[in-house]
Amino acid sequence: MKLLVCVSKTPETTAKIAFTDGDTQFDATGVQFIMNPYDEWYALVRALELKEAQGGSVTVINVGPASNDTIIRKALAIGADEAVRVDAEPSSSMFVAQQIAAYAKKEGFDAVFLGKETIDYNGSEVGAMVAELMEAPFVSYASHMEMDGDTATITRDIEGGSETVEVKAPFVLSAAKGLAEQRIANMRGIMMAKRKPLKVEAPVEADDLAVAVHYELPPKKGDVKLIDPEDMDELVRLLHEEAKAI
C-alpha cells in the first residue's frame, strides 16, 4: 500500500499561550514545538504497521516553512520512507487541505492518514476537506483499522460507543487514541532519517476561505470557594447565581 500521512507542528502541551497584533496572531516567541501527537502516535504508527505487515511505502507530508523540517525528520526517524514539505505558511485548513489533496492526487496514494485534530487549533477540518477534494470517502476518529486487499474495516468512536465501517481505497482516515501505540525514534532510525529524501514542493494556487480574525484566552480561573458542608443552601445559591451551573 502506498500511504500518505499528514503531520503538523503544534506548540508543546505546556507552552505558554499568548497572542500578538491585537490578538490576531499566535505569539510563537519562546514556544517549543512538537509533532501533533494524534499524527505521530496514531496516524503515522498505524501506517507504519500496515507497511510492515503488507509492504508498500509511507510518505509524510507537511505544509509549512523550513523550520518544520525537525518534526518531518522525526517522522522519518520513526520509520516513514520519505517526506514532502509544501513550502508555504499553513494559513487555513482549506489552504492546507488543497495542498495535501493536490499532492495525493498527483502521486496516487491508496490512503491518507492524519490525526483527528491538532492539539492547538482543534479544527478537525483538514481530513474531511482532503477527502472531499480527492472525492474519496472520509472516516473520522478511527480507533481501530484493518486492511484486507483494498478494503478497510475501520472502527470509529461515536458518542457512548463505537461504529464499524467499511471503505474501499483510496480513502482518508483521521486517527484517534487506540489506533496504534506511540513509537519512540531510536538512534539508528535518526541516523537513517538523515539519508531519506525530504522533497520540497511549491504550493498550488489555493484560497483561505476562512480567516481567523481574533483570538481570546479563556477567562482566568477564579479562586476556589470553600463552603461549610452543613450549609447546603449556600452551595445551591452559589451554584445557581454565580456558577450558573444549576
Add this chain to the structure above:
Amino acid sequence: MPDTGQAVNGTIEKRAREDKFQGHDYYAIDELLEDDHLIARDAVRTWVKQEVSPIIEEYAERAECPKHLYKGLAEIGAFGPNIPAEYGGGGMDEIAYGLIMQELERGDSGIRSMASVQGSLVMYPIWKYASEEQKRKYLPKLGNGDFIGCFGLTEPDHGSNPGGMVTNIKDDGDAYILNGAKMWITNSPVADIAVVWAKDEEGKIRGMVVEKDMPGFSAPEIHGKWSLRASITGELVFEDVRVPKANVFPEIRGLRGPLSCLSKARFGIAWGAIGAAMDCYDSALRYSLEREQFGRPIGGFQLTQKKLAEMITEITKAQLLAWRLGTLANKGKATPAQISMAKRNNVHMALEVAREARQIHGGMGITSEYPVMRHMMNLETVLTYEGTHDIHLLITGHDVTGLNAFQ
C-alpha cells in the same frame, strides 16, 4: 543476558504520577543544535518519562538495579551511539552522545552510568583497541544489549592513582594468566564481559576482554551504597584466570589506553550532570510557584529567587561549556584537560543545584516524592568517579602551569 527485572521483593509497578519535566534553554542553545540532536534528545526524554521516572524512586529506595532497562537502553540506541553503525553503534556525533547522556541522567545518574559504561568504557576500547575479530565478536552484542559489559580499572588500593595497579598478567603460551582484584566496578555483577586493565611482566598496562564464564573469575556485588542505588556495583576477582591471547588488545600499552576511555565517559558525564541539574531546577521552580507560605508562593520571596536565578545561570553556563566541548570533540580537538574542566565544573554545579533545590522543597525535598534528594545523593558518586573533583582540578593546574602536583 540480563533477566526481566522482576524485583526480588515483589514487582515494582509504574507510578501513576506524571513526570512534568521540561527542558530549560535560557540562552536558546537549541539554535546551535541540529535536527538529529533535537530528535535524539526528545526521543530519550520520552523514553525516560515512560520507562524510568515511574519506577526509579522505588528501585533507588530498594537499592535494586532495574535490569530490564538494559534492553530498553539498547533498543533506543543509548549504547555506543557514537560508535560506527557497522560495529553495532549508532554512528552519531559527540553532541548527540552528550545529549543522550544528559537525558538519561535527567532520569537518574545510575541509569546514565549503565549506558556510559557500556558505550564509553566497554564498546569504545573494544572498537578502538581490539582486533577486528574481537570487534565483530563483541560490539554488535554490546550494542543490542545481548551482552552487558563493565570496565575494571580501579583497585582497592589504587583509585586516583591507577598507574599503581597490582592486577597483573603472566605469559603462558597461548594465554595470559590474570591475577588481582578490581573494586567499585559499575555493572560488574550482571556483566557478561569485562574490559580489564592489568600490568604485563614488563610492568606495562594492557587491556583485555575477560568473559564471565572464564574459570577463576568472579564479580561479587558491593552493598550498602547511599548513592547510585539503582546502578549495580561490584568487584572483579581474578584467581589464575586464563585469558586467551586473542582477547588482549594487541597494540595499546600504558595508562593512555584506559585514560582515553575515561575521556570519552567524562565527556558524557559533563553533559549528564546538566540533566540532573535541570531536573532539580525544574522541580524546584515548579514547587516554588505552587507552594505558598505567608500567603504567597515561596517563589515570590527574594531568597528563593536568588537560588533559582543562580541555578539557571549556572545551568546555562554549563550548557555552553558542554556545547563548545562537543563542538571541539566533533572535530577531534577536545583535549583531556578540557574534558576534565567540563566534568569538574558541571558535576559540581549539579551538586550545588541539587542542594539548593533540596532547600526550596523544604521537608518534601528529602522524600522520594521529588527527585531532588536522589539526584543529590547520586551526584556524590559522580563527583568522585571518573576522576575525583580534586584530581580534575590538579589536571587543570598541571595543564596551565606545566607543573605536576600529583606526586
